[in-house]
Amino acid sequence: MAVSVSTGAALFAGSPRSRACVARPAHEVRPPLVSPLKWAGGKRRLVEPYLRPLWQGHEHRVLVEPFVGAMSVALGLRPERALLNDVNPHVVNFLRELKRGLKITIPLLYDHDYYYAARERFNDLIARGEFRGSEAAQLFYLLNRTGFNGLCRFSGRTPQRFNVPFGRHKTVNFQEDFARYRAAMKGWRLSNRDFEHLEVGEDAFVYADPPYDGAFTAYSGQSFDWDDQVRLAEWLASRRCPVVASNHATLRIKRLYRKLGFRIREISVARSISCTGGREAAREIIAVKGFGR
Numbered sequence: 001m002a003v004s005v006s007t008g009a010a011l012f013a014g015s016p017r018s019r020a021c022v023a024r025p026a027h028e029v030r031p032p033l034v035s036p037l038k039w040a041g042g043k044r045r046l047v048e049p050y051l052r053p054l055w056q057g058h059e060h061r062v063l064v065e066p067f068v069g070a071m072s073v074a075l076g077l078r079p080e081r082a083l084l085n086d087v088n089p090h091v092v093n094f095l096r097e098l099k100r101g102l103k104i105t106i107p108l109l110y111d112h113d114y115y116y117a118a119r120e121r122f123n124d125l126i127a128r129g130e131f132r133g134s135e136a137a138q139l140f141y142l143l144n145r146t147g148f149n150g151l152c153r154f155s156g157r158t159p160q161r162f163n164v165p166f167g168r169h170k171t172v173n174f175q176e177d178f179a180r181y182r183a184a185m186k187g188w189r190l191s192n193r194d195f196e197h198l199e200v201g202e203d204a205f206v207y208a209d210p211p212y213d214g215a216f217t218a219y220s221g222q223s224f225d226w227d228d229q230v231r232l233a234e235w236l237a238s239r240r241c242p243v244v245a246s247n248h249a250t251l252r253i254k255r256l257y258r259k260l261g262f263r264i265r266e267i268s269v270a271r272s273i274s275c276t277g278g279r280e281a282a283r284e285i286i287a288v289k290g291f292g293r
């Protein structure tokens with residue numbers, strides 16, 4: 001039987017040979033899907049070089065993503081079972097509708113005036129507390145594809161207002177058929193809460209991709225400050241399963257994770273969206289714990 005075994009994970013994950021017996025046969029690996037959303041800090045580029053080698057041999061586990069964003073990692077790894085969470089209710093509503101088999105019934109147009117009309121309608125739904133369901137998900141998709149750099153930013157006032165301006169893009173591609181996502185998400189659960197309220201069993205494999213230390217954090221109108229970084233690192237360190245976390249390679253982040261017993265690898269990554277909307281190379285870390293030596 002052909003077995004897919006990683007070598008790239010050796011730095012972190014112990015001997016690949018020792019885990020080969022539980023690795024998924026190569027012919028069973030499901031093809032990666034690309035998220036329909038653009039997302040600040042999306043991690044699609046980390047999947048093949050860094051995350052898949054760590055995931056190999058753990059495919060029987062529940063992939064838990066406390067900070068799922070646009071779901072790029074889950075769609076890349078294609079686990080059978082997953083618990084995907086984000087504190088942003090709008091992205092979670094979109095993902096829930098995707099799982100239900102989202103049907104597009106509004107015109108998908110890339111047009112300045114149409115964008116602002118759609119934004120107004122989306123904000124009306126929020127103001128009326130009707131931001132769950134298919135219409136809000138479709139508007140969210142349209143705003144994400146045609147707004148400035150796929151940002152998801154809200155004013156601080158209550159009710160929150162989505163305030164991202166129209167984006168200037170050379171081309172905009174819309175998807176209208178989301179059937180393959182529905183099939184891929186069959187065994188996945190979605191949740192919308194602060195990460196600390198997630199129940200994580202010993203059969204989990206956690207990948208945590210929080211807002212980065214010192215970076216843009218207004219994904220949901222809530223900030224993620226240093227106290228949250230410490231709260232997260234301590235919460236992750238006390239999970240009784242394999243844990244992988246990514247973050248900015250700041251000195252204090254490296255110290256924090258090392259102190260809590262994580263092994264750290266520093267990598268250089270081209271960011272997909274920065275707070276200024278630009279593309280830039282950045283030093284990041286991948287911290288791991290619970291893989292054995």
Ligand SMILES: C[S@@+](CC[C@H](N)C(=O)[O-])C[C@H]1O[C@@H](n2cnc3c(N)ncnc32)[C@H](O)[C@@H]1O
Binds near residue numbers: 041087196
């Ligand atoms: C870097 S993004 C994750 C990107 C994701 N890995 C991807 O590839 O699309 C961080 C996410 O954390 C979410 N977030 C921020 N604070 C949170 C909290 N306290 N609990 C759960 N999620 C939170 C944000 O809404 C945002 O979607």
